[in-house]
Amino acid sequence: MLWPMPSGPPKQFDPDRAIDDARDVFWSLGVAGASVAALEEATGVGRKSLYDTFGDKEDLFRLALGRYVETVIQRMCDGLIRPDRSAMENLERVLGKLASHHGSRDSHGCLLGLTMSERGPDRGDEVVLVRSALRRLETSFRSAVETAQGDGSIRSSIDANDAARALVALTQGMALLGRAGAPRASLQGAVRATLAGLRS
Numbered sequence: 315m316l317w318p319m320p321s322g323p324p325k326q327f328d329p330d331r332a333i334d335d336a337r338d339v340f341w342s343l344g345v346a347g348a349s350v351a352a353l354e355e356a357t358g359v360g361r362k363s364l365y366d367t368f369g370d371k372e373d374l375f376r377l378a379l380g381r382y383v384e385t386v387i388q389r390m391c392d393g394l395i396r397p398d399r400s401a402m403e404n405l406e407r408v409l410g411k412l413a414s415h416h417g418s419r420d421s422h423g424c425l426l427g428l429t430m431s432e433r434g435p436d437r438g439d440e441v442v443l444v445r446s447a448l449r450r451l452e453t454s455f456r457s458a459v460e461t462a463q464g465d466g467s468i469r470s471s472i473d474a475n476d477a478a479r480a481l482v483a484l485t486q487g488m489a490l491l492g493r494a495g496a497p498r499a500s501l502q503g504a505v506r507a508t509l510a511g512l513r514s
Contacts, residue, residue, distance in 0.1 A: 326363075327357070327363065332359050332364070332367075333368075333374075333377050333378055333381050335356045335358075336348075336353055336375075337379075337382050337425070339352055339356045340379070340425065341382065341422045341428070342422045344428055345371075345375050345432055345433065346432060348371070350364070353371070353374070376439065376440065379429060379443055379444075382425045383447040387426070387450065387451060390412075390451060390485075391451060391453075393407060393408045393411075394454040394455060394458045395454055395458065400462070400465065400467065401458045401459070401462035401464075401468075402462045402465075402468070405455075405458050405459075405462065405481075405509060409481070409484070409485070409508075412485055412489075412501075413502045413504070414501075416489055416493075416496070417496060417498025418492075421489070421493060423490060423492060423493035424485070424486060426444045426448065426486075427489055452478045452479060455478035455481040455482060456475060460474045466514055467513065468512045468514060470514075472512060480508070484505070484508055487504070488501050488504065
């Protein structure tokens with residue numbers, strides 16, 4: 315656990331599962347929109363137990379944001395460097411899955427972007443976590459681009475750092491457009507156009 319557990323009787327719930335459930339509430343409703351009642355309902359944990367275990371709603375949000383980075387963002391990073399596929403296949407698969415997801419009714423956007431838009435740059439610890447996650451994602455994109463340049467799939471004249479930043483921007487743009495109701499086909503078209511601009 316990232317948070318010290320108070321002494322007393324054993325908890326009658328799984329704290330890790332509760333953080334996962336809270337993550338999904340914040341992701342769907344935002345920090346301001348995620349009432350304590352909504353968190354209670356989603357986690358199945360009463361207010362007192364939530365507070366005793368995690369602190370207040372702000373503390374729980376920071377744990378949920380960290381869990382989002384270590385699950386959702388890390389899965390994207392892992393998908394970009396899979397050794398059993400070519401680098402271009404990894405790029406196509408990760409970006410294609412994002413386009414399909416954000417073009418569906420299941421999309422809640424990206425919790426990183428939602429955090430920055432709702433909280434602003436003054437929440438130091440949250441900003442540090444968001445920036446670190448974006449750098450992690452950029453590093454994985456850069457690795458995929460450099461590998462694809464090595465096998466000739468992406469033009470060697472392209473700066474890999476610039477390409478990686480552009481691809482991170484694409485992921486965030488698709489998340490925002492998806493939350494605004496953009497159709498799947500338009501997001502898939504954005505992926506095709508972006509990758510076409512990189513190909514040899």
